[in-house]
Amino acid sequence: MDMTVAKKKLGLKERYAVMTRGLDWTPSYQKMEDIYPYIAYEGIKIHDWDKWEDPFRLTMDAYWKYQAEKERKLYSVLDAYTQNNGHLNVTDARYLNTVKLFLSGISPLEYVAHRGFAHAGRQFPGPGPRVACLMQSLDEIRHAQTQVHAVSNYNKYYNGMHDFHHAHDRVWFLSVPKSFFDDAITAGPFEFMVSIGFSFEYVLTNLLFVPFVSGAAYNGDMAAMTFGFSAQSDEARHMTLGLEVIKFILEQDPDNVPIVQRWIDKWTWRGYRVLTLVAMMMDYMLPKRTMSWKESWEIYFEENGGALFKDLARYGIKMPKCAEQIALEKDHLSHQAWSTFYNYAAAANFHTWMPDEDEMEWLSSKYPNSFDKHYRPRYEFWREQAAKGNRFYNKTLPMLCQTCQIPMIFTEPGDATKTCYREVDYKNEKYHFCSDYCKEIFEHEPEKYVQAWLPVHQIYQGNCFPEGTDPTVEGFDPLAKVLEYYHLEHGRDNLDFDISEDKKNFAEWRGQATKNV
């Protein structure tokens, strides 16, 4: 018998290295700059891609194994939830509007993240970041699909989500999240990684993804809760990647620091503006609240984010300046947003309503500095009017911020009685902004932001009517035509919750499921 010499066992790190980095080579038949054409123009300097520390060491065989296990569990829960008419177990039918907001506003972004990470992964010459990005690209299509699948059954019973892809590309307020991701994916690959990988996935995940999932858990939505929990370990990987990207770029060259700082400043603000939708969801749309927007900002940004930026200080990175203004806005953000959606309930794909007395109390207690003074009187007036049959639907169109695309609804920092307006003249055109920070972002890259597809401008230009519409005919109803263009059905998908088909059906079906009629 031969004596077999025991082979040297590779350690985990070495083994992972031969499974990834060992696969790469330096090409000689084509030039590096032709193979990786997008890597230089942002001004980021990378001297040694091998300095990348793999934040997790997952080979494909292990990936398939873990992920398949999670998928099996997730889909069995979804099937059981559907079979058991789980939708009737949500706290009350108002909750479904959160699902609509999520599906039309957020799920399509997961898809963009999928394509964006494929692009970044393709463009980075380093095998370490490439593998990490491509794995995230694969995860992101998972998230887009599991969300659609989890919500699929709600769509069978409730309105507002039946054509969510179409809506995402067109409905006025959905241009807020859409333009955010369009902005990121059209930036260079490094900025994409800082915007989505770091700012969005690392700094803001707890303020965006988590409130929806916690909201689902608090409100009996087992479908959304289950995909949320199932995505948790993916998200943990993505957060680790986001942090590693930042550290890697910063350590490569001191010249990278100011560029990255500007991106962090920009994307914190851009991200925060998108969170306006989450803020109102947390404070108004969840029948059973998890916490207030203000509390969540304090815990997840001011405390946790504060610790993070202390940690990054050794690279010369500072807390974004906009954090000061966000702190001033936290008493107002959700109320100003909900007031706006209450106004524009005729043009949105979800219902709005006035908080009831208990909810007003909750808001007073969570926002002692602002609610009773500025917002309760407004709501009481609207409630009175609605009771008299004058439920107010705003039919005029608001001015939008050129950068974040939110209507100009925000007040001056520190003065809740005065609307904040900023403007810039650029090439003989006037551009409007909701804040100094949105204005600054525009001024840094005006050629990019002048391209923005602003829903209100587009409506006024006649670009948001079905083909063949003649706006000059007698009695032309622009709102009706815009809704047609959005594929929203007037009276079913929009208007106040109180008169909605959702409310009526939910009550009837719950009765059918729990009583003997």
Added chain:
Amino acid sequence: MQIDLRTVSIKPIRHTFDNVARRIGGDKPASRYQEGTLDMQQTANFHYRPTWDPEHDIYDASRSAIKMADWYAFKDPRQFYYGAYTMARAKQQDTAEANFDFVENRGLAATLPDSVRETALKLLVPLRHVAWGSNMNNASVCAYSYGTGFSQPHIFHSMDQLGIAQYLTRVGLLLGDVASLDEGKRAWMDDDAWQGLRRYVEDSFVVKDPVELFVVQNVVLDGLMYPLVYETIVDDVLASQGGTAVAMLTQFMTDWFAETKKWADATVKTAAAESPDNKAIMAKWLTEWRDRAAAALLPVARIALGDRTDEVMGEVVQQFNARMAKAGVAI
């Protein structure tokens, strides 16, 4: 006898999303593949042009010379959405793991004839780099192609190729050691036998048309290389020389190719059937790249086939032509 379990049944007001209903001919229950694939990619009202490619929109069908009236004509016959995909791969991974265990635990690598082990190492280890190149190319197609029906299978394919590169690495480590990996890379970089193939792969990195890149990588190169290396050399030639263990270690690749070529064929067929122009472009790409790939693979095949190389290569090309003819493109 059937038992009759009763549930509270509530009549739904619709059966699927409108975009799906428009595509499947009405409001009826749709599959998870359909709901998770159709119209997933945004199509209208993009806000900004990519700073990295200002000539195009974020997603832009004009990145390809292939023109489609509807890019969702491309359907994956495997109906892979993420869940179906990972579950299929996890199952194959179980088999692969069992095969590796079997070979390892019984010390089968040590019982291989030296010539077989040497040939296997010389042939298979440099192919890690080809798979890595494919990982990158498929990421590229996923990123820059149009419509989720076409783009989605490419992210799966990309990660499959990373998996294959990793299985090949394990084969190298099992039949040899870390030095075998280094030697494989040296051959890939320097040996004449591999330069044609390396040039093919590096040239594919600068192909910008996503459908062309799909043809270059997934149809042509894999379409010649997998039948040649795994179906012919490993499963027939090495096996007949006492190398069945090698075939066990590459079963994943054999099964994977049998599965994925159904999708590749369906994709070629759909593109070509759309218009005479498309068919002509596909035929041109297939012919040009087939000739290059066949020439590049010849010296690689010679490592294992010696005198029989030309004959076997001829057969592989014939089979490939027949496959494409069946998919509607005579070459």
